[in-house]
Amino acid sequence: MQAFVGITIGNSQARAAIYEDGEVKLVPLEEGETSMPSAVLLHRLREVGKYAYLYSGTDPNLLVMNINRLLGRKYSEIQTELPNIAFKVENHNNRIRISDWLGMTYSPIEIYAMILRKLHQATERYLKRPVTNAVIAVQGSFDDFQRRSIRKAAESVFNQVKLINEPTAALLAMGNTHQIHRDQQVMTIDLGAGKCEIAIVSNLNNKLRIKAITGDTHLGSNDINYLILNYLARGFETQYQQSLTSDSAMARHEVLMAIEQAKKELEYSDNAEINVPFVNFDRFGNPLHLQATITRQLVKELSTSLLTRIKNLINSCLLEANRPYLNQVFLLGGGTKLPLIVELVGNTLKQHPVRAKNRDELAVIGAALYGAHIFRLAQIIDIEDVTVHSLGITTYTGTMGFVLKRQAIIPALNTKRFLTVQNNQSAVHIEVREGEEREASSNKLIGQFDLPLTANLPRNSPIDVTIGKDDDGIILVRAQDCVSGRAREITINYDL
Ligand SMILES: Nc1ncnc2c1ncn2[C@@H]1O[C@H](COP(=O)(O)OP(=O)(O)OP(=O)(O)O)[C@@H](O)[C@H]1O
Numbered sequence: 001m002q003a004f005v006g007i008t009i010g011n012s013q014a015r016a017a018i019y020e021d022g023e024v025k026l027v028p029l030e031e032g033e034t035s036m037p038s039a040v041l042l043h044r045l046r047e048v049g050k051y052a053y054l055y056s057g058t059d060p061n062l063l064v065m066n067i068n069r070l071l072g073r074k075y076s077e078i079q080t081e082l083p084n085i086a087f088k089v090e091n092h093n094n095r096i097r098i099s100d101w102l103g104m105t106y107s108p109i110e111i112y113a114m115i116l117r118k119l120h121q122a123t124e125r126y127l128k129r130p131v132t133n134a135v136i137a138v139q140g141s142f143d144d145f146q147r148r149s150i151r152k153a154a155e156s157v158f159n160q161v162k163l164i165n166e167p168t169a170a171l172l173a174m175g176n177t178h179q180i181h182r183d184q185q186v187m188t189i190d191l192g193a194g195k196c197e198i199a200i201v202s203n204l205n206n207k208l209r210i211k212a213i214t215g216d217t218h219l220g221s222n223d224i225n226y227l228i229l230n231y232l233a234r235g236f237e238t239q240y241q242q243s244l245t246s247d248s249a250m251a252r253h254e255v256l257m258a259i260e261q262a263k264k265e266l267e268y269s270d271n272a273e274i275n276v277p278f279v280n281f282d283r284f285g286n287p288l289h290l291q292a293t294i295t296r297q298l299v300k301e302l303s304t305s306l307l308t309r310i311k312n313l314i315n316s317c318l319l320e321a322n323r324p325y326l327n328q329v330f331l332l333g334g335g336t337k338l339p340l341i342v343e344l345v346g347n348t349l350k351q352h353p354v355r356a357k358n359r360d361e362l363a364v365i366g367a368a369l370y371g372a373h374i375f376r377l378a379q380i381i382d383i384e385d386v387t388v389h390s391l392g393i394t395t396y397t398g399t400m401g402f403v404l405k406r407q408a409i410i411p412a413l414n415t416k417r418f419l420t421v422q423n424n425q426s427a428v429h430i431e432v433r434e435g436e437e438r439e440a441s442s443n444k445l446i447g448q449f450d451l452p453l454t455a456n457l458p459r460n461s462p463i464d465v466t467i468g469k470d471d472d473g474i475i476l477v478r479a480q481d482c483v484s485g486r487a488r489e490i491t492i493n494y495d496l
């Protein structure tokens with residue numbers, strides 16, 4: 001039997017789990033800890049994980065974090081991201097490259113692979129045998145391009161790679177630990193460091209069926225840290241006529257660490273102190289210290305628009321699942337430890353949410369369980385997953401011709417009929433797009449091809465377009481000239 005490992009690489013924490021002797025075990029990564037920062041320090045001695053974070057003090061601009069936000073993106077797509085990135089990101093023909101201490105550059109895929117390699121090594125050390133396969137839980141809201149990037153990184157480390165949506169993995173873990181009772185419908189809300197994902201699932205006769213998944217890859221509890229940072233910077237500038245951090249990446253890093261610590265204290269206390277001595281100097285060279293208090297109320301006020309976005313995500317998930325009765329609402333992810341999030345969820349749903357058991361580890365436990373299922377090591381509660389984005393083609397008028405709508409049960413396949421627009425048209429150009437917008441060009445172009453047509457076809461001749469998505473997330477597109485029966489088929493592939 002080839003050994004496998006279940007993996008999650010979150011925006012802040014990475015974990016690995018194996019299935020052995022009939023149970024899931026978390027892999028000890030560093031000094032026995034079962035999670036490590038999803039961080040890489042591109043220093044002379046390259047560090048991944050805890051020590052990347054700890055040793056980054058003097059070189060915060062070599063510390064790569066939040067790699068999920070750069071994967072599968074073009075440089076032009078990350079402009080809003082750049083102000084919050086301390087490490088060095090370069091634009092190479094619109095490809096993202098991250099540079100190390102010597103100026104050598106790496107793609108986000110290579111950085112992701114470095115984190116995977118560390119998790120892989122730790123697992124082999126723990127299991128004392130080779131580990132060749134992996135099940136990776138990825139953000140449910142990731143698009144096809146992002147999934148392929150993860151697959152490519154993983155295939156540089158493992159022989160066989162399976163992906164599973166994170167919310168699906170978490171639900172699988174909850175179902176198998178009896179947190180979702182028979183004939184109940186529940187909602188899970190996962191607010192991580194960088195993303196928020198909501199899912200609704202029903203348990204019908206011990207078969208889990210996902211009703212809807214909604215998510216935002218740019219809505220996380222670290223965003224609250226940046227809001228606090230901006231607030232403190234404004235106060236500091238007013239007080240000292242001197243900027244808090246802008247001229248020093250190190251100072252910014254230290255202040256962010258202090259904010260993170262203080263934010264966590266708000267889980268149990270109404271207020272928390274932030275003290276960063278020697279954060280800057282005045283124009284006479286005298287040291288300036290940051291001393292501030294943050295309160296729950298202040299953080300709530302600063303987070304107003306972020307809270308509205310979470311509320312909207314909850315409501316759209318409810319809507320997409322046809323407003324089901326919810327027996328239970330579960331909170332997952334570190335961000336839901338903030339009391340203001342618990343309060344927001346309670347007010348929005350008029351229902352008190354509960355903490356899921358093992359809420360930080362559910363996704364990795366689910367990934368390991370899914371692996372056990374795939375490799376036939378265990379019988380688990382089965383789960384039906386759904387697509388998170390719609391797929392379709394650009395029509396003649398520029399609108400999106402949806403073929404496979406989001407929230408379709410996977411494996412999913414659907415056919416839609418389109419018509420030719422001119423007499424004697426020699427071919428149709430099929431542009432495959434992913435997204436929800438009516439205007440096709442606002443959705444992501446993920447592939448294109450031409451289908452040659454029979455000679456002398458009159459206009460309004462039927463062309464059938466079929467789009468399918470399999471368990472591995474692989475998208476297949478087929479276009480058929482219904483008159484001649486001639487068809488062309490592609491699987492979506494990118495030059496990554
Ligand atoms: N006690 C706490 N109180 C408030 N926030 C907390 C607490 N503990 C952790 N957090 C926040 O939770 C976030 C990390 O959560 P988690 O480990 O679920 O993220 P992740 O899974 O790595 O990220 P993502 O799900 O976005 O990929 C951080 O923003 C951290 O500040």
Ligand SMILES: [Mg+2]
Nearest residue numbers: 010192193333
């Ligand atoms: Mg997470």
